[in-house]
Amino acid sequence: MNRSLLQWHPAFQAVLQIELSGEAEYLQFLKEYNLTDGPLRADTLIIKKEPGYRVQKNIGRIFRRFNIVEYKNPWESLTVRTYYQAVSYASVLQSRTEREDAVLPEDITLTLVGNHYPRKLFRFLKKFYGARVEQAFPGIYYVEGAVFPTQVIIQKELPGEENVWLSRLRQDLEMEADVPALARAYHGKEENPLYSEAMDLIVTANWELYKESEKMCNALNELFAEKMERERVKGLTEGEKRGLAEGERKGRAEGEQKGRGLSVLALLEELGQIPSSLREKIMSQQDANVLTDWLKAAAAASSLEDFKRAAKL
Secondary structure, eight states, rough: OOOGSSSHHHHHHHHHHHTGGGGGGGGEEEEEOOSSSSSSSSEEEEEESTOOOOOOOGTTTOOSSSEEEOOOOSSSSOOHHHHHHHHHHHHEEEEEEEEEEEEEEEGGEEEESSSOHHHHHHHHHHHHHEEEEEETTTTTEEEEESSSSSEEEEEGOOTTTTTGEEEEESOOOHHHHHHHHHHHTTTTTTTOOHHHHHHHHHHHHHHHHHHHHHTTTHHHHHHHHHHHHHHHHHHHHHHHHHHHHHHHHHHHHHHHHHHHHHHHHHHTTTOOOOOOOHHHHHHHOOOOHHHHHHHHHHOOSSSSSHHHHHHHO
């Protein structure tokens, strides 16, 4: 999988709003905020609607009135250049107001988010600004004494319980440590566009983990059966795809229930020879809900026996 093709920034925007959703009424999120008429654009500007309100979430404790957030993809580093980009955004934000006191420097904070500890950046800030770097919370470092109050968030160091999504917006997740927590957090929120965008990116980025593991939890199997079916179809030969397409065409002609049954069979054929008794049971099933459950089970199964156990056949 070409990691550069994945759209990490939109998923980060979604995750950021998820993480701070408990205090969303006090915050305004401006994505890819245009600071000038030209191309100068910050990843995110978060404005506190009530300047005196103090954000309680760990990643927002430092927030003042105007908060600039810069995010790096998982394989990129937070560098000195990253820091100065954020400083330049803050400077432009302050300087382009109609009144000089509309945005005061003390009203601005910088947040840099990445997956790797920025040793060189911290060393630079200490040397040239005499800045102090202290770990305020697990995975969150405050930089005091630089141009603007700054925090650096290291995603993989964040506590997984408190930052379920931001700590796992990565491509190196672990099955037992990460997947069940994500499945629990996502359950019941499948129709929420923020959650679906974040989860789809995470699953795509870690697809080999999900596809190959025999320990896939049932919750994730159910949630992503449709995605698994799409991925499985991608791996079919042209002849198999034509066969699957023909099955789908026949299904539409013969009725919705029969079409679902054919789709189940098309997936199971990838797992081995289907016994005639099992084939007959599937094609004789008229309950649309049962067929939908079987379709999900077929998409997630690694063998015919797996499918039969899941489908209780």
